[in-house]
Amino acid sequence: MSNNLALFTDLYELTMAQAYFDEEMTDDAVFSLFVRRLPPQRNFLLACGLDSVLDYLESLRFDEDDLAYLASLGKFSDRFLAHLRDFRFSGTVYAVPEGTPIFANEPILEIVAPLLEAQIIETFVMNQIHVQTVLSSKAQRVVIAAEGRPVIDFGPRRMHGIDAALKAARAFYIGGVAATSNVLAGKLYQVPVAGTMAHSYVQAHEDEREAFRRFASLYPETVLLIDTYDTLEGVRRVIELANTLGEQFKIRAVRLDSGDLLVLSRKVRRLLDEAGLGKVEIFASGGLDEHKVAQLVASGAPINGFGVGTSMGVSKDAPDLDIAYKLCEYAGTGRLKLSPGKPILPGRKQIFRESKNGSDTGDTVARADEQRPGRPLLEAVMRNGERLAAGRVDIESARAHASRQAARLPDRVRAIKPAEPSYLVEVSPELSSYQKQIEDRVRAM
Amino acid sequence: MSNNLALFTDLYELTMAQAYFDEEMTDDAVFSLFVRRLPPQRNFLLACGLDSVLDYLESLRFDEDDLAYLASLGKFSDRFLAHLRDFRFSGTVYAVPEGTPIFANEPILEIVAPLLEAQIIETFVMNQIHVQTVLSSKAQRVVIAAEGRPVIDFGPRRMHGIDAALKAARAFYIGGVAATSNVLAGKLYQVPVAGTMAHSYVQAHEDEREAFRRFASLYPETVLLIDTYDTLEGVRRVIELANTLGEQFKIRAVRLDSGDLLVLSRKVRRLLDEAGLGKVEIFASGGLDEHKVAQLVASGAPINGFGVGTSMGVSKDAPDLDIAYKLCEYAGTGRLKLSPGKPILPGRKQIFRESKNGSDTGDTVARADEQRPGRPLLEAVMRNGERLAAGRVDIESARAHASRQAARLPDRVRAIKPAEPSYLVEVSPELSSYQKQIEDRVRAM
Numbered sequence: 001m002s003n004n005l006a007l008f009t010d011l012y013e014l015t016m017a018q019a020y021f022d023e024e025m026t027d028d029a030v031f032s033l034f035v036r037r038l039p040p041q042r043n044f045l046l047a048c049g050l051d052s053v054l055d056y057l058e059s060l061r062f063d064e065d066d067l068a069y070l071a072s073l074g075k076f077s078d079r080f081l082a083h084l085r086d087f088r089f090s091g092t093v094y095a096v097p098e099g100t101p102i103f104a105n106e107p108i109l110e111i112v113a114p115l116l117e118a119q120i121i122e123t124f125v126m127n128q129i130h131v132q133t134v135l136s137s138k139a140q141r142v143v144i145a146a147e148g149r150p151v152i153d154f155g156p157r158r159m160h161g162i163d164a165a166l167k168a169a170r171a172f173y174i175g176g177v178a179a180t181s182n183v184l185a186g187k188l189y190q191v192p193v194a195g196t197m198a199h200s201y202v203q204a205h206e207d208e209r210e211a212f213r214r215f216a217s218l219y220p221e222t223v224l225l226i227d228t229y230d231t232l233e234g235v236r237r238v239i240e241l242a243n244t245l246g247e248q249f250k251i252r253a254v255r256l257d258s259g260d261l262l263v264l265s266r267k268v269r270r271l272l273d274e275a276g277l278g279k280v281e282i283f284a285s286g287g288l289d290e291h292k293v294a295q296l297v298a299s300g301a302p303i304n305g306f307g308v309g310t311s312m313g314v315s316k317d318a319p320d321l322d323i324a325y326k327l328c329e330y331a332g333t334g335r336l337k338l339s340p341g342k343p344i345l346p347g348r349k350q351i352f353r354e355s356k357n358g359s360d361t362g363d364t365v366a367r368a369d370e371q372r373p374g375r376p377l378l379e380a381v382m383r384n385g386e387r388l389a390a391g392r393v394d395i396e397s398a399r400a401h402a403s404r405q406a407a408r409l410p411d412r413v414r415a416i417k418p419a420e421p422s423y424l425v426e427v428s429p430e431l432s433s434y435q436k437q438i439e440d441r442v443r444a445m
Numbered sequence: 446m447s448n449n450l451a452l453f454t455d456l457y458e459l460t461m462a463q464a465y466f467d468e469e470m471t472d473d474a475v476f477s478l479f480v481r482r483l484p485p486q487r488n489f490l491l492a493c494g495l496d497s498v499l500d501y502l503e504s505l506r507f508d509e510d511d512l513a514y515l516a517s518l519g520k521f522s523d524r525f526l527a528h529l530r531d532f533r534f535s536g537t538v539y540a541v542p543e544g545t546p547i548f549a550n551e552p553i554l555e556i557v558a559p560l561l562e563a564q565i566i567e568t569f570v571m572n573q574i575h576v577q578t579v580l581s582s583k584a585q586r587v588v589i590a591a592e593g594r595p596v597i598d599f600g601p602r603r604m605h606g607i608d609a610a611l612k613a614a615r616a617f618y619i620g621g622v623a624a625t626s627n628v629l630a631g632k633l634y635q636v637p638v639a640g641t642m643a644h645s646y647v648q649a650h651e652d653e654r655e656a657f658r659r660f661a662s663l664y665p666e667t668v669l670l671i672d673t674y675d676t677l678e679g680v681r682r683v684i685e686l687a688n689t690l691g692e693q694f695k696i697r698a699v700r701l702d703s704g705d706l707l708v709l710s711r712k713v714r715r716l717l718d719e720a721g722l723g724k725v726e727i728f729a730s731g732g733l734d735e736h737k738v739a740q741l742v743a744s745g746a747p748i749n750g751f752g753v754g755t756s757m758g759v760s761k762d763a764p765d766l767d768i769a770y771k772l773c774e775y776a777g778t779g780r781l782k783l784s785p786g787k788p789i790l791p792g793r794k795q796i797f798r799e800s801k802n803g804s805d806t807g808d809t810v811a812r813a814d815e816q817r818p819g820r821p822l823l824e825a826v827m828r829n830g831e832r833l834a835a836g837r838v839d840i841e842s843a844r845a846h847a848s849r850q851a852a853r854l855p856d857r858v859r860a861i862k863p864a865e866p867s868y869l870v871e872v873s874p875e876l877s878s879y880q881k882q883i884e885d886r887v888r889a890m
Contacts, residue, residue, distance in 0.1 A: 007629035008607055010599075011640030014628065019663050025649060069632040075664070115649055122643075123627075126602035127610060134605075154455075157571035158765050160579075161608030162453055165572060182568075183459065184452035187514040195456030198567075200772035203780040204470060204560055207890040218464050219520070229783045229887060258784040314764040320603050320755045327645035335648040338674045339703040442674060445652040 006062045006087075007069065009123040014070065018080045020116045028091075029115040030329035030348050031122070032107045033129060039318035043419040044101040044409065046140050046402055047108050048171045049132030051098060053125050054382055054391050057089040060121070089117055093382040094368075096351070097393060099136075099174050099402030100377060101409055103425045105343075106351050106365055107378060108133070115330060122325050130323045131164055136171035138290075138315040140406060141416050142308050143176035145294040150178035150305040152194050154285060155313025156185075168313060174398045178305075189395055196223035196255050196283070196307075203228060209237050216241060220250040223283055226268070227258050235268045239275040253281035253304065261286070262301045269302035283307065289316065290416050334438040345431060346438045351377040360408045362424030367431050451507045451532075452514065454568040459515065463525045465561045473536075474560040475774035475793050476567070477552045478574055484763035488864040489546040489854065491585050491847055492553050493616045494577030496543060498570050499827055499836050502534040505566070534562055538827040539813075541796070542838060544581075544619050544847030545822060546854055548870045550788075551796050551810055552823060553578070560775060567770050575768045576609055581616035583735075583760040585851060586861050587753050588621035590739040595623035595750040597639050599730060600758025601630075613758060619843045623750075634840055641668035641700050641728070641752075648673060654682050661686060665695040668728055671713070672703045680713045684720040698726035698749065706731070707746045714747035728752065734761070735861050779883040790876060791883045796822040805853045807869030812876050 020026075035045060062070075062084045070076050070084070091113020102108055108129055111118050143151050153172045159165040169185030179194035180186060186193035197215055202225065205211035212224050226234025235254060242249040254272075256264050261284045272280050284296070285307030293306055310316065326344045327335050334346025345365060352364045352374035366372050381391030393401075412419040427435075465471075480490060507515075507529040515521050515529070536558020547553055553574055556563050588596050598617045604610040614630030624639035625631060631638035642660055647670065650656035657669050671679025680699060687694040699717075701709050706729045717725050729741070730752030738751055755761065771789045772780050779791030790810060797809045797819035811817050826836030838846075857864045872880075 005607065005629065007632055008601070008610070009628055010601060010626040011628050011631075011638045012626065012642055013640075015640060015664060015667075016642060016646045019646065019660055020649075022663055023659055029645075029649065031645070066632070070628075073631075073638065119643075119645060123602050124607075127604065127607065130603050131605045156453070156455060157568050157770075158575050158768065159572065160576045160605030160759070160764070161610075161612055162450065162569075162572065163606030163608040165453070165606075167606055181455040181457065183454055183456050183515075184450070186456075186518075187452055187511070193456045193518065195458075195460060197457055197461060198564075199782050199784070200474075200476070200564060201461045201464065203772045203782060204465075204474065204775045214468055215464055218467060219460060222460075227784050229890070258787060310765045314605070314759075316764055319605070319759040319761055319764040323603065325602075327648045330649045337644050337648060339644070339672050342703060445674070 004061070004063055004066065005056060005124060006060055007066050009120055013120045013122055015075055017116045017120050018076050020119065021080050021083060025115050027115060027331035028112055029118045029327055031111045031118045031325055032328045032345070032349065033109040033125065033323065033325045034105055034107050036104060036322040036324055036342065038104050039321065040418065041317050042137060043413045043415070044103055044423065045133050045321070046136040046175055046406070047096050047100045047102050047133055048098050048136035048174055049129040049167070050095050050109065050381065050391070051393070052128040052132065052167065053109070054093065054387055056124055056128070057093070057121065057382060057385065058387065060087070060089050062087055088385060089113065089121065090385045091117055092380060092384065093391070094348070094378045095381045096377045097379070097390070097401055098398040099405060101405050103363060103423055105345065106363065106425060107349050110348055110378065112348065126323060126325050128167070130321055132167050132171045134315045134319065134321055135168045136175040136402070138312050138318070139172040139175035139177050140402065141290040142293055142312050144414060145290040145297065145416055146306055147297050149297070149303065151176070152305065152307045153177050153180040153182065153312070154307040154309035156182045158310040159313040165313070170395060172312070173395060174402050176399070176403060191395070197225050199225065199228045208234060209240065212237055212241050216245070216251055220248070221252045223253040223255050224251055225255045225257060227256055231256060231259055231264050232267060232271070235271050238280070239271065239277065242275065242277055251280055253283045255283045255285060255307070257286040261303070262296055262299050265301045265303050281305070285309065287311070294416060334434060336435065336438055336442065338439070338442065345427065346435055349378070349431065353377055355408065358408065359410060362426065364426045364428050365431060366428035367434060370428060370430055372428065449506070449508055449511065450501060450569060451505055452511050454565055458565045458567055460520055462561045462565050463521050465564065466525050466528060470560050472560060472776035473557055474563045474772055476556045476563045476770055477773045477790070477794065478554040478570065478768065478770045479550055479552050480547070481549060481767040481769055481787065483549050484766065485863065486762050487582060488858045488860070489548055489868065490578050490766070491581040491620055491851070492541050492545045492547050492578055493543050493581035493619055494574040494612070495540050495554065495826065495836070496838070497573040497577065497612065498554070499538065499832055501569055501573070502538070502566065502827060502830065503832065505532070505534050507532055533830060534558065534566065535830045536562055536827070537825060537829065538836070539793070539823045540826050541822045542824070542835070542846055543843040544850060546850050548808060548868055550790065551808065551870060552794050555793055555823065557793065571768060571770050573612070575766055577612050577616045579760045579764065579766055580613045581620040581847070583757050583763070584617040584620035584622050585847065586735040587738055587757050589859060590735040590742065590861055591751055592742050594742070594748065596621070597750065597752045598622050598625040598627065598757070599752040599754035601627045603755040604758040610758070615840060617757070618840060619847050621844065621848060636840070642670050644670065644673045653679060654685065657682055657686050661690070661696055665693070666697045668698040668700050669696055670700045670702060672701055676701060676704060676709050677712060677716070680716050683725070684716065684722065687720065687722055696725055698728045700728045700730060700752070702731040706748065707741055707744050710746045710748050726750065730754065732756070739861060779879060781880065781883055781887065783884070783887065790872065791880055794823070794876065798822055800853065803853060804855060807871065809871045809873050810876060811873035812879060815873060815875055817873060
């Protein structure tokens with residue numbers, strides 16, 4: 001896989017850049033990144049992906065290999081390719097911190113940069129904020145449903161590619177997931193790694209007892225997977241092992257991965273308790289999502305933690321967001337388009353979030369220079385292509401921020417059911433009037 | 446992003462490998478990769494991702510940095526880490542060629558290798574076959590719906606991460622997509638790249654006429670996007686431009702990206718034709734999937750090509766497959782598990798596809814050494830860790846294979862509606878009896 005991502009862009013970004021270059025359209029543009037509508041199954045989104053965007057903007061370079069490929073397409077002038085050879089991102093980025101809850105039509109990020117620069121970064125910036133926000137938002141729902149029980153990421157095998165699986169582990173951790181099974185993500189992002197054992201280990205041994213005995217002797221505090229052949233037989237074999245080992249038995253938990261998890265967890269709990277193994281916990285996995293987790297928790301299933309894979313890993317119920325990166329100002333003039341159902345709020349903006357007694361009550365999207373009640377959410381994270389302190393937030397701080405900010409949301413919004421009424425987001429009168437003014441200007445063209 | 450993907454694995458793969466190492470379980474294992482059930486909206490899947498798997502297996506190495514990280518976890522012995530330092534994949538891989546239609550419970554790939562080797566590659570192998578098969582299968586549906594009109598991949602901005610977007614461009618091309626907007630994918634995989642212009646280009650100019658005139662002067666044969674402000678006004682401005690430029694006017698097409706595409710395409714077609722611009726084609730995009738494309742085609746919409754983004758890019762209606770990589774033999778003995786709803790066919794297998802008059806009629810999954818009617822689909826693509834000729838198939842050949850193989854499927858199976866009855870897949874009597882024998886053995890443990 002390529003490390004140089006300068007060409008990770010849609011072809012039209014570069015043909016437009018060639019045109020801007022020829023036309024000497026070098027003024028600053030403002031592009032705004034926002035989600036037009038939330039999926040019906042999301043009351044809010046958890047902004048994520050900024051760190052990857054800033055890494056990319058700092059290191060964006062076209063190398064000779066890239067330029068040779070572009071030249072081979074026959075669409076670019078030598079002068080333009082020479083310009084790309086010296087390309088550096090020199091703009092300013094305003095963003096909400098990673099782990100901030102956001103709503104429809106609220107800018108997650110705004111970029112102020114010469115038009116050509118702000119244009120060619122579109123594809124990468126959208127891609128990363130999109131996937132990481134999709135995944136952190138889904139994960140936080142699962143974490144909320146688990147009501148304090150740890151949730152472990154088991155998704156790498158069915159996520160969409162290597163990059164998604166790595167970024168997911170990070171986004172999930174920010175969203176409150178306790179650990180990932182993904183070793184490379186652990187190494188790259190300092191996320192805790194965790195894991196148990198697979199059916200293949202049990203199958204490869206001549207019998208299940210032998211598999212349990214061997215694995216426990218190597219990893220005394222491990223989690224044993226008990227459903228390869230028969231869950232209740234499996235737990236009996238764990239109990240036999242405890243009887244054999246006595247004081248040496250330190251198995252931390254058993255894992256259920258199939259069948260009716262509520263019924264089985266109760267039976268397994270009873271068998272363990274009757275054997276004096278009250279300390280051995282029950283860990284459940286297998287096709288879980290936030291709704292199944294919530295149901296198990298509500299039913300009082302004696303489950304101490306959850307391994308969640310595919311449904312969280314591909315955000316199965318809402319794998320995409322209606323995310324847009326739109327030009328909203330060029331050369332000092334607000335810009336928008338009139339395509340039906342796709343409004344743009346012109347100019348640079350700010351989000352003000354109001355609260356009452358420590359609980360957030362609603363947001364107003366305003367022009368950037370307005371003073372309004374509530375705390376402003378967008379802050380400068382990069383200036384002239386260089387990261388500012390606010391653009392260097394470590395993963396633990398982002399996780400803590402996400403948890404604190406989610407706790408401030410009204411209960412109905414934080415819930416996994418659709419919020420009724422939904423969280424209030426308004427546009428300030430000043431921004432509305434500016435939008436009207438720009439619309440009139442465009443219609444008069 | 447890391448180039449070294451040895452640690453792209455679930456933690457338990459490595460703890461199990463440590464256990465196999467300590468227990469001297471060095472015999473060969475057979476793991477089978479298959480999809481347990483097709484999503485209800487898929488009549489078949491288009492196998493894809495083998496090339497990435499073989500690349501990975503050839504180059505898999507643990508570097509010192511990886512070993513230091515593993516050592517820091519406190520779960521691995523020095524002897525085992527030294528073993529990983531010298532790790533090379535030495536196994537044999539059997540697979541169906543990329544672009545082969547496959548069905549539930551049919552092995553896409555079987556790996557024969559020492560247990561430890563076959564175990565630790567699980568996560569990567571599943572991840573890549575999964576995402577690429579998900580995406581190629583979805584894309585082929587869109588291509589079938591377009592009935593010969595070109596389909597262009599517009600999805601990179603909303604696909605799940607960089608790797609998915611790159612692999613998608615390749616998988617889509619194999620599935621019959623004509624080109625991608627993703628420049629890096631074009632460079633890496635020699636997929637044709639294509640693109641038009643964005644709303645931002647039109648917005649950044651003082652008016653739409655100026656934008657069209659400028660872009661057409663730089664790229665005379667381009668596609669002009671006409672819905673930024675008003676689609677019908679937009680096409681009138683294209684016609685004005687044609688009148689002004691006369692012989693110089695060579696615009697290839699206009700693009701519609703919002704509104705009612707059927708109604709607008711008819712009106713735009715009429716306006717173009719009345720202006721003597723019968724050669725200017727209409728290209729449509731905006732929230733398309735195979736169903737919308739099929740409907741436009743069935744309604745006779747005068748649309749010459751489709752740009753398809755998010756829905757294809759995340760396979761929105763079926764973003765995941767119930768894919769499994771399961772131990773089915775160890776040390777010469779068939780293996781399975783008895784977990785409810787998750788059967789495993791033991792031992793190494795072959796798929797025989799029967800046909801009549803050039804049309805495929807049904808498959809039989811059999812033991813690998815059986816001789817049965819029909820053509821065998823699995824072939825050796827790697828032996829002793831080295832690629833065989835059958836493992837070196839270029840992308841154009843894979844694309845041609847996919848197209849030929851899909852053409853052999855019964856019409857009801859190739860259709861985008863659910864096939865009734867579904868394609869017939871049987872298990873051979875010999876394999877059934879072997880499965881029964883192994884089940885009895887396991888139950889008697």
